Amino acid sequence: MKGKVHLLLPAxxxxxxxVPPLFLRYMSAITYGxxxxxxxxxxxxxxxxxxxGCAALSLFLGAAGAYFLxxxxxxxxxxxxxxxxxxxxxxxxxxxxxALLVFLTLL
Amino acid sequence: MNKRRAAVITATLFILAYAIAxxxxxxxxxxxxxxxxxxxxxxxxxxxxxVTPFQKWGTDLFTRGYLKRYYGAxxxxxxxxxxDQEEEFVACLNKALEQYPAVDLYFLAHTNQYIRxxxxxxxxxxxxxRLVYNTGCYNLPQGPDWLKLGAKTYVGHPxxxxxxxxxxxxxxxxxxxxxxxxxxxxxxxxMEAVFRRLQTITRGRVNADWLFKxxxxxxxGDAHVRIGE
Numbered sequence: 001m002k003g004k005v006h007l008l009l010p011a012x013x014x015x016x017x018x019v020p021p022l023f024l025r026y027m028s029a030i031t032y033g034x035x036x037x038x039x040x041x042x043x044x045x046x047x048x049x050x051x052x053g054c055a056a057l058s059l060f061l062g063a064a065g066a067y068f069l070x071x072x073x074x075x076x077x078x079x080x081x082x083x084x085x086x087x088x089x090x091x092x093x094x095x096x097x098x099a100l101l102v103f104l105t106l107l
Numbered sequence: 108m109n110k111r112r113a114a115v116i117t118a119t120l121f122i123l124a125y126a127i128a129x130x131x132x133x134x135x136x137x138x139x140x141x142x143x144x145x146x147x148x149x150x151x152x153x154x155x156x157x158v159t160p161f162q163k164w165g166t167d168l169f170t171r172g173y174l175k176r177y178y179g180a181x182x183x184x185x186x187x188x189x190x191d192q193e194e195e196f197v198a199c200l201n202k203a204l205e206q207y208p209a210v211d212l213y214f215l216a217h218t219n220q221y222i223r224x225x226x227x228x229x230x231x232x233x234x235x236x237r238l239v240y241n242t243g244c245y246n247l248p249q250g251p252d253w254l255k256l257g258a259k260t261y262v263g264h265p266x267x268x269x270x271x272x273x274x275x276x277x278x279x280x281x282x283x284x285x286x287x288x289x290x291x292x293x294x295x296x297x298m299e300a301v302f303r304r305l306q307t308i309t310r311g312r313v314n315a316d317w318l319f320k321x322x323x324x325x326x327x328g329d330a331h332v333r334i335g336e
Contacts, residue, residue: 028164032185047168062124063117070113082120090124098128102279103168105176107136 006068010085013061017092020054051100058093062086133301134276140176143284143335147179149237150207152200154184154192156216166215170278177282177334179207186216197224204232209336211238212258215274219243222252233257237332238287240277242270250327260287260328266321273298273324281334288330295323 027050031043066086069078101107108116129136151174155166163185174181182199184192203210214221219241225233236258241249247263254261262277264270276294281287302315302322 028161032160032163063121066120067113067117070108070116071110090121094125094128098132103172105172
C-alpha cells in the first residue's frame with residue numbers, strides 16, 4: 001500500500017473536489033437557511049476559513065500528486081493522471097485561492 | 108525523473124493553473140489596495156433582498172469585506188421577506204447621516220422602492236448621501252428622484268439586468284478610489300466582455316448585445332465623485 005501512495009494522491013485530489021461545493025452549500029444553508037444555525041459573528045470567518053481549507057487541500061493534493069507521479073511513475077502513467085486528476089485539482093484550488101483573496105480584499 | 112525537475116514542473120503546473128483561474132475571473136489584480144484618505148469620514152449601508160440562501164451568503168461574503176475595509180463604518184442587512192428590516196435600516200441610516208459627512212448606499216436587490224424608506228428621513232440629513240448604487244432591474248429611472256432627495260450621484264441599470272456581473276467589477280474599483288466615471292466605464296466594459304464570452308460558450312444562446320443593453324449601468328448626477336473625497 002505504501003508504494004502506491006503516488007497513485008492514491010491523484011485519486012484523492014479528484015475525489016476531494018466533491019467537498020468544496022458541499023461545504024459552500026452547507027455554509028449558505030446554516031447562515032441564511034430556515035434554521036439560521038450559524039451565529040452572525042462567526043459565519044464570515046468560518047466561511048473564509050473553510051474556503052482557505054478547500055484551497056489548501058486542493059492545491060496540496062494536486063501538487064503532491066503531480067510531484068510523486070513525476071518522480072515515481074513512468075511517463076505514460078504519469079501524464080494522463082496529471083492531466084485528468086492533478087491539474088483539475090490545482091485549477092480548482094487556484095480558483096478557491098483567488099476567490100478567497102478577493103473576499104479578503106487583498107487583490 | 109529527478110526530484111528537482113519534478114518540483115519545477117509541479118510549480119509550473121501551479122502557476123499555469125493560477126493564470127487560468129485568473130483569466131476566468133476576468134478581472135485584473137489590484138496591487139494597491141490601501142483605503143483612500145478620509146476613511147473615517149465616510150460610511151456605507153448595504154441591503155440584500157430575500158433571495159436564495161446561497162445568493163445571500165455569496166453577496167454577504169463579497170460585499171462585507173470591502174465595506175469594512177474602505178469605510179469608517181458600515182452596516183449590512185439581509186431581508187428574510189419583502190419589506191423586512193425597514194425600521195432597522197432607516198434607523199441605522201439616520202445614525203450614519205448624523206455622524207458621517209458622506210454616506211454611500213448599496214441596494215443589492217431586485218426591482219425595488221427603497222427610495223421610499225430613505226425619503227422618510229429629514230431633508231437636511233439626506234444631503235450627506237453621496238453614492239446610491241442600485242442593482243434593481245428597471246430602477247434606473249429612479250435617478251432624478253434620488254438626486255432630488257439629496258444624493259450626489261446615482262448608479263442604476265435600465266432593464267432586465269444582470270447587474271451582479273457589473274457589481275463585482277464596480278465595487279472593487281469604486282472602493283479602491285477610482286473616480287465614479289472611470290469605475291463605471293471599466294465595469295461596463297468588463298461586464299460586456301463576460302457577456303461576449305458567455306455568448307461564445309453557449310454558441311449564441313446568450314445574446315450579449317441584448318444583455319448588455321439591458322444591463323449597462325448609467326450614472327445620474329456627479330460622475331467625478333470618488334470615495335476618497
